[in-house]
Amino acid sequence: xxxxxxxxxxxxxxxxxxxxxxxxxxxxxxxxxxxxxxxxxxxxxxxxxxxxxxxxxxxxxxxxxxxxxxxxxxxxxxxxxxxxxxxxxxxxxxxxxxxxxxxxxxxxxxxxxxxxxxxxxxxxxxxxxxxxxxxxxxxxxxxxxxxxxxxxxxxxxxxxxxxxxxxxxxx
Numbered sequence: 001x002x003x004x005x006x007x008x009x010x011x012x013x014x015x016x017x018x019x020x021x022x023x024x025x026x027x028x029x030x031x032x033x034x035x036x037x038x039x040x041x042x043x044x045x046x047x048x049x050x051x052x053x054x055x056x057x058x059x060x061x062x063x064x065x066x067x068x069x070x071x072x073x074x075x076x077x078x079x080x081x082x083x084x085x086x087x088x089x090x091x092x093x094x095x096x097x098x099x100x101x102x103x104x105x106x107x108x109x110x111x112x113x114x115x116x117x118x119x120x121x122x123x124x125x126x127x128x129x130x131x132x133x134x135x136x137x138x139x140x141x142x143x144x145x146x147x148x149x150x151x152x153x154x155x156x157x158x159x160x161x162x163x164x165x166x167x168x169x170x171x
Contacts, residue, residue, distance in 0.1 A: 072094065087107065
């Protein structure tokens, strides 16, 4: 499901009506996922990813569908939200890049929950976000930009919000 361009793979955008998250810069906020940071060089990160994913594949946590070392592409499937369904996880290691692009797509689209009730929840596609983060943890690769945001962000439940909006009552 990816586009090959010379020696690089560009992951396609998330389909409009699917449960999907992607590190593509043009995704809306509820579908955006931070790319992963390459800790060493691209080729070494790719080899380590293949090694670590093969270990997890032997324990049936992931299923490796495709590995293309020449273009730095890995396609996995993991159990989906709907019983018996699968989610696709795609990883793209751009040539000369310092990031790994990630895309997680559900094969069975389910309606998103109407609200979030836990910290760091982003309404919509949360299950796919969790699956992509689990793959990042398996690979031992940090997200490029959201770790600092999570530490600095203040999360407040919508229904019981008692935060004062700065400048609202200053008359």
